[in-house]
Amino acid sequence: MARLKTGTRLKSAVCNTQVMVVSAPDADVELTCGGQPMIDAAASPPPGATVSPDAAKGTTLGKRYVNADGKLELLCIKPGEGSLAVGGQALVLKEAKPLPSSD
């Protein structure tokens, strides 16, 4: 369990996924990827852990993932095989609303 900070970069302990925290709830959360807690981008992954089969839908580069109340939003900056979840609830792809090009 940890409090997430906007702008922080995290990586999966079990696949290539890396995310940046776009927005975070004001509470401690358990963020996982591939079924294992995500770790700081600079940390070394624990040995031996693998992607859990029930959390293996994968992440897509450049997509945003949100929880049910929309308070947690992550941006995938490196894709991987694991899928993202918070407190055991899978995060879902955020719908993109296209804006007119302004620059």
Next chain:
Amino acid sequence: MNLMMLLEMAVSGFGDRVAVRCGDEALRYEQLFAAAGAAAGEIAAAGCENVALLDVNSLAVPVALFGSAWAGRPFVPLNYRLTDYELESLAERIAPSLLVAAPERADALRKLPGAKVVTRDEFLGRASGGASRDADWPMDPDAIAVLLFTSGTTGAPKAAVIRHKHLVSYVFGSLEFGGAGEDEAALVSVPPYHIAGMAAIASSIYAGRRMVQLASFAPEAWIETARRERITHAFVVPTMLGRIVDVLEGAPAFGLPTLRALSYGGGKMPLPVIERAMQLLPGTDFTNAYGLTETSSTIAVLGPEDHRAAAASDDPALRRRLTSVGRPLPSVEVAIRDADGKPLGPGRSGEVCVRGEQVSGEYLGRGSLVDAEGWFPTRDAGFVDDAGYLFLEGRIDDVIVRGGENMSPGEIEEVLHAHEAVADCAVVGIPDQEWGEAVAAAIVLRPGRSATVAELQQWVRERLRSSRTPQRIVFRDELPYNETGKLLRRRVKAELASEAG
């Protein structure tokens, strides 16, 4: 959080596509990434605190921007129209600096205090072919990404502070990663020292849209490049669009068939210019983008549908939207406040205030103007209509106060612009013994047209309240603008005030 993250993602997503082209030279995303890494090494070795650039657009601009981000130094693009004397005081404020310079200026710039000068070609030469480097850029979101000296239409230049979190938030809030098709190309013709120039780089990289740089703007070169490079997207300031339209009208046979989207901002767009542009380019989507340096560029947009609906409508209220700057981005809030900071409802004029992750509102050495609730007062006057469209009425400091009545120069200028003999105009307040301030106007007539002072006064009186009729009207051959098309209103005001006597 670091701007480099945008480029890193682009490399993973589409590293072999062309990122930027200038003339005959181009860099793919992976090459730009490698060049940024090598430039970061040069920057770190130079022992500088800031990386400045005094040059027109070239490949060196994105390389220096990302190289600075990688090295954890602020990037400071300087206005190449400044005199050596003006540059000296700016150089002192950012010393010690590494200064990437236009070749023809390099020798003169070596005299600047605390600046280590390297020419554009030397800089690019050292950055290309460098060994690949680990992604070791700092991730502090509060580090400064860009320092921009504001144009100084209202006093001595101030350095607006744009942090990594501001520019990255702007990109995240307004774009989808890799959203551009492989055939899309953006023409970048605003100078590097303009916030739109910096935003264009960050946005194009993240969207995966090939950038085509124009060294500096000229309407013929812009049109020629747009046709040759099959440009699909572009951003221009209003003066640029006016000059493009003039040239296109002289040679209408070709048009700009590949241009899908043309956005404009950075100053008030005269209604006749946008109307002519829409007629000349019926296949192009127009977007008005309102933003400030201090807000990391765009905060509100009037989109293509709004343009078409307004242009096609007979309803004056709808038609008027063509003069609006549209609605706020979803990631930005806009509020109108009175002089005491109290929020005002629809239709009431006050100060435009904005809140959002991309809003900096900060100047170097002067602290932040953002209040405790996160609101930044823009000093722009305006109102929001019932449907949420934002209308601007000029700078707060330009509001004319005549006998206790507040008047916006923009409203009077709009009416004068609609007169068939008026090519350009500026309305300002001048000192008046009876009323405190009086309304005065400087007018540029269209070639071959004429209008008398009395006729123009009558024209305004018939359309606005009589208090808004200019008491004094003078005719000029041209009005003073800065190089990115901002009217130098203070100069007009000073001239008219001194002549009023």
